Amino acid sequence: MAERITPRHENYSQWYIDIVLQAKLADYSPVKGCMVIRPRGYALWEKIQQIIDGMFKETGHSNAYFPILIPESFIQKEAEHVEGFAPECAVVTHAGGEELEEPLFLRPTSETIIWSMYKKWIQSYRDLPILINQWANVLRWEKRTRLFLRTTEFLWQEGHTAHATSEEAVEETLRMLNVYKKFAEEYMAIPVLTGKKSESEKFAGAVDTYTIEAMMQDKKALQAGTSHFLGQKFAKAFDVTYQTRDGNLEYVWATSWGVSTRLIGTLIMAHSDDKGLVIPPKLAPTEVVIIPIYKTGNKVKVVDYAKRVYESIKGSYSTEFDDDDQYSPGWKFTEWEIRGVPVRVEVGPKDMGADEVTLVRRDTGERTLVKVSQVVEKIKTLMEDIQNSLFLRALEFRKGNTRPISDYEEFKQYFESDGGFAESFWCGSSDCEERIKEETKTTIRVIPFNQPEKPGTCIVCGEKAEQQVVFARAY
Amino acid sequence: MAERITPRHENYSQWYIDIVLQAKLADYSPVKGCMVIRPRGYALWEKIQQIIDGMFKETGHSNAYFPILIPESFIQKEAEHVEGFAPECAVVTHAGGEELEEPLFLRPTSETIIWSMYKKWIQSYRDLPILINQWANVLRWEKRTRLFLRTTEFLWQEGHTAHATSEEAVEETLRMLNVYKKFAEEYMAIPVLTGKKSESEKFAGAVDTYTIEAMMQDKKALQAGTSHFLGQKFAKAFDVTYQTRDGNLEYVWATSWGVSTRLIGTLIMAHSDDKGLVIPPKLAPTEVVIIPIYKTGNKVKVVDYAKRVYESIKGSYSTEFDDDDQYSPGWKFTEWEIRGVPVRVEVGPKDMGADEVTLVRRDTGERTLVKVSQVVEKIKTLMEDIQNSLFLRALEFRKGNTRPISDYEEFKQYFESDGGFAESFWCGSSDCEERIKEETKTTIRVIPFNQPEKPGTCIVCGEKAEQQVVFARAY
Known part of the structure; x- marks a missing residue:
């Protein structure tokens, strides 16, 4: 703390990096291009995972795990795929003290290893559809990296589904695109455009790539998630056929779709301000912070009062109570603003007398005095207001630009x-x-x-x- | 299905593999020594993760993520650590189409990369303790592998904590050992011995390694989790000091601790039988299966009745309703026994007349007729009974052996x-x-x-x- 955050108008890129580092979301690692996701950044990822994973399960998907190591020969089976991904792969050539017979690629994405297994698992129409998702780390050797937005290693989910017909696969592709759109708009409070990518921008190995596209505060676009209709390309590359109801043999149809820790970068760039992080309430690991304001003389009374407020709130919201004596209230306000906690509750001696507290919104700084008896209800309204107004602000910004x-x-x-x-x-x-x-x-x-x-x-x-x-x- | 599970007395190792494959928990992958964790196996891992992660958070830990790539020079900084782990590492020598200046190891464990970051993050006693856990994949090049129990790549959690004093670090080491013991005994229903490892069996780089040790049904021991007191070894290797309250500079004290997907193998080996998987209710992704038994003539009535039973149960338990017409009830019984679902609810025409259903315990096969109005309550009791009796049976078995x-x-x-x-x-x-x-x-x-x-x-x-x-x- 106490370092300055570069204002957006001065240097947008530096502003972004300052927030990531000062809010302790991530840090540079000793390995070029790789990042360390620190606890506060990872807590955001956990919230994202929890919500999206629930949406996947509601739409009938299960999680599984496939090896990170992919034989070189697999990557080469699909012509466009190898062209797109081979140049950015990291390669294991030695293991257990010996040189490997065949180099192993670290997955840049898992279509090939997964379709090699689908070949084993799919014989008949009864085995379809397969609706699998994987949460995993992937590696793509990037020349220019930026914390969260583009790193050599990143965390993501990748859905890989297999279907009997083209129609079903296209339907699945669009269903998952809509899951992403819903997540972006309703949870991240970021409006997104949806549609198809051009040939040159699509996934290497896809027939069609669909995208959710967001506008950042510097008016640049950011691709926040993609959903691919893969046709029969991977089924043909790995010879995956199934017996239809009438006994014919046909190639299986495929989709894949993914979002990554890039979403955290998107979140920062969409909503944060020159004071620090701004997190939409639905994704905030900490929703409320309570800060008692006291002097030496009245400390015990004020802290006691603030603790009672804390007790009445903590069952309803993820709440932190900050009575650390080492820092002044002003220092704490700044610190919790950097961290992006949506609602700050200030509790001072005057409030105590009136049975009140002051609520401060992180997004607008607006202050409201409320009775303790109404604090839980009032925070609920505030949270909804913040969530909505972040979305509307971003929507207006996009429309205006x-x-x-x-x-x-x-x-x-x-x-x-x-x-x-x-x-x-x-x-x-x-x-x-x-x-x-x-x-x-x-x-x-x-x-x-x-x-x-x-x-x-x-x-x-x-x-x-x-x-x-x-x-x-x-x- | 319909394949035979080798009985335990005939060939215990084959029995184990048969269960893993036929219950579709995991499969062999095209990369030697790596496994694919299939949806049913991964659902078990998700249950394990969810519970253990909650226990970590209750004891004050946060999750974070560090790179999988570790510079060769890092592994070499701690003498015992390099001796123990370097021979079994997989090594990336090329990436992005070029040879790397320094080879990068795929993490066999993350002490070195994490302590290189702790050096950045720790200056003063105020920065301590650091209580971080990571959920990740790790790679150890194993010569002889076995699904879940020993694979080249596996999933695990690794806790890495930093403390101001030796006492605090030892206390943390034992606290986490107890978390593992509690999880093994109360959730996995597996009694464990706790204590220290001998010098030759301890973790490469630890001062002391503590273990939870379980007995399998073939009377062999299985190390199910370890917690290490690392002393100041990694702090010295990475020069991590902190300023004490009185202004001195001291090396930081460390612990690390982990459990892995090996727990799934442990679970299978401890409880399963010749019919298939047996899962303790607290870890069962599916707790109850309802199977209507009907003939063509009474199908609609029986299925309707069974669905009403389903409706009354599904809010309380994770329940599957199996009215698939392609298979006979007998086939289904066998199939759901292989999968290890703790309680089967059979609903036939006779039950319907009496407003009853039959509950069948997976562990003992015992059948109980209950009124529909009491089914939720009765299942609750059954679940508790199964959980307890699995533990007691394993405890008796260990005592007897x-x-x-x-x-x-x-x-x-x-x-x-x-x-x-x-x-x-x-x-x-x-x-x-x-x-x-x-x-x-x-x-x-x-x-x-x-x-x-x-x-x-x-x-x-x-x-x-x-x-x-x-x-x-x-x-």
């Missing part, structure tokens, strides 16, 4: 000045996509499900274009 | 015939320990906390011996 643009010069100017999301028509050619990326550093973030009724003309080449897409600079 | 032996010839005969646990005095010399291991294949499993009042004579050399220890063959 999204512009339909049909002229390429205007497009360039937009991204040379403030930027944001641009809604523009695109003809679908990779040449145009490549050119706009080179000239403006923007990419197609998503081809939204919601499309305008009328076609338009491509922002780059001016040809007729069927689809409107969202361009932005991105993390 | 533990013998105090003071004569070496008798000792040899004991282990040439049936074997079990032998309580014998040991002089403390590693020569005697080595000799008895070579001659009888037994090891010192534990030096129990509870010691006889009088000293005795060493089972091997006949010299005066202060401590009685437990010898056994072990997994």
Whole structure:
């Protein structure tokens, strides 16, 4: 503490790093590109896991665990997959004091090892669907890393499902995309755009990749989760067929979908401010902090009173009681603001006399005096207010920074000045996509499900274009 | 299903593997020595995690996550640690298409990487204690592997704590040993011996290793969890000092402790029978299965009635309703016995007439007819009975197969015939320990906390011996 957090307007990237380090969410590790997730960061991950895992189970999925080690030959079985992932793999060549006969890759994702097992487990339509999820660490050798957002090793979940028909697999792909959207919007309080990725942005090995895309406070886009329809590519690569009801042999259909510790970075970038972390109440490991304000003379009385308040709150909310004598109340306010606890309860001698306490919202700083008898109920209302207003603020921000643009010069100017999301028509050619990326550093973030009724003309080449897409600079 | 489970008396090892595979707890993977934990096995692990994690949090610990990659030079900083672990490490030599400057080991355990971070985080007595736990995968290159019990990659938790004094660290070591004992006995229904390991059996880098030791049904011992007092060894290796209250600089004291997916193997070996898995109710992912028994003519009525029973139970217990038409009731009984579900509810046309159902205990096969109005209550009692009787049966079994032996010839005969646990005095010399291991294949499993009042004579050399220890063959 007591270090300064760089303000957002001064240096957004540094602001982000300052928050991660000062709120003690994560730290740099001795291994380049790998991070250490500290207890406060991990507590956020546990909340995320708990909620998403519940949503997976409600939709019929079970967890399992597959080896982190994948034979080199497996990665090479699916042509696009190897091209996308082999260059960023870490490779084990020695173990137990000997050189291995075949190098083993550390999983960058688990399609290959999982489909090698599905081959064993699937014979008949009776064995389908398989709805499995895995919580695991994965490794991708990244050149430029940033705590939470892009690290060599990260934690994630990866769902891998097997289905009898294409329709079922597509339905599953979209079902899980909607689970992610619901989680992002209702729990993280982050509005997301949903839709498809372009060919060049899709997962290596997917037929179609769907995404939830969010806007950060610097107006850049962040891909927060993806859901892939894999067609029969991995079934063919691993020769996984099943006997249909009428006795034919057919290849199995697949999906995969994942979110990672990147969500923690997303959360920080979406809501936090120059004082520190801001956590939506539904994800806050600590929901309330109580800080007694006293002098030497009245300490015992005030702390006793504050403890009674604590007793009445702690059954309803995850609450910390901070009566550490080493620090002043002002120091504590700053410290708990850095940590992002949604509601602070201040208890001073005046409050004691009136049977009151002061509630302070982390997001707005707004102060409310309430009777102790109403404190639990009032906190409930406050929490709901904070959750909603964080979402609305983020939604307004995105709306205010999204512009339909049909002229390429205007497009360039937009991204040379403030930027944001641009809604523009695109003809679908990779040449145009490549050119706009080179000239403006923007990419197609998503081809939204919601499309305008009328076609338009491509922002780059001016040809007729069927689809409107969202361009932005991105993390 | 329909495969035969090898009976225990025929081939205990094969019986174990048959259960793991037929109950679909785990499967062999394409990577030698690594296993796939299938959904039913992972559901057990989730139960174990949930309960133990709660116990860790109650005792003040937080979870965090450290990188799986450890620089070779780190492993080498603690002399005993490198000797113990380096030979069984897997090594990453290439990543991102290039050879690494320094090889990176996949963690066999995380003391070194964690203490390199503690050096950053600890300056003063105010920073202590640090009470961190990590849930993670670890890799140890094993020559002979067995599903769950010994695999190249396994899942575990590893606690790593840092303290200001030796006393606090020892207290923590024993506190966590007791957490493990409580979990083993109250949840796994497995009685354990607790005490210290001999020098030759302790953790590489520990001052003292404490263990919980269980007896399997083949009378072999199994080390189910360990807790280590590490002294200042890792603090010295990584130069981690703290400023005391009076301004001196001292090395920090450490503990580490862990249990792993080995617990699942322990659970199987302790309780299961020739029909399949037996799971203590407190750890059963599915607690009750309801099987309607009907013929074509009365199907609708019986299934309706069974569903009403299901509705009345499912709020109280994790319950499955099996009305799959493809299989006969007999087939289903066998299948759910293999899976180890503690209580089966049979619902037939006769029961329906009498407003009754039949409850069948998985552990004894005992059948009880109960009124539907009492079924929830009766299941509760049954569950408690099963939990208790599994523990008592295991306790009786251990008692019946533990013998105090003071004569070496008798000792040899004991282990040439049936074997079990032998309580014998040991002089403390590693020569005697080595000799008895070579001659009888037994090891010192534990030096129990509870010691006889009088000293005795060493089972091997006949010299005066202060401590009685437990010898056994072990997994």
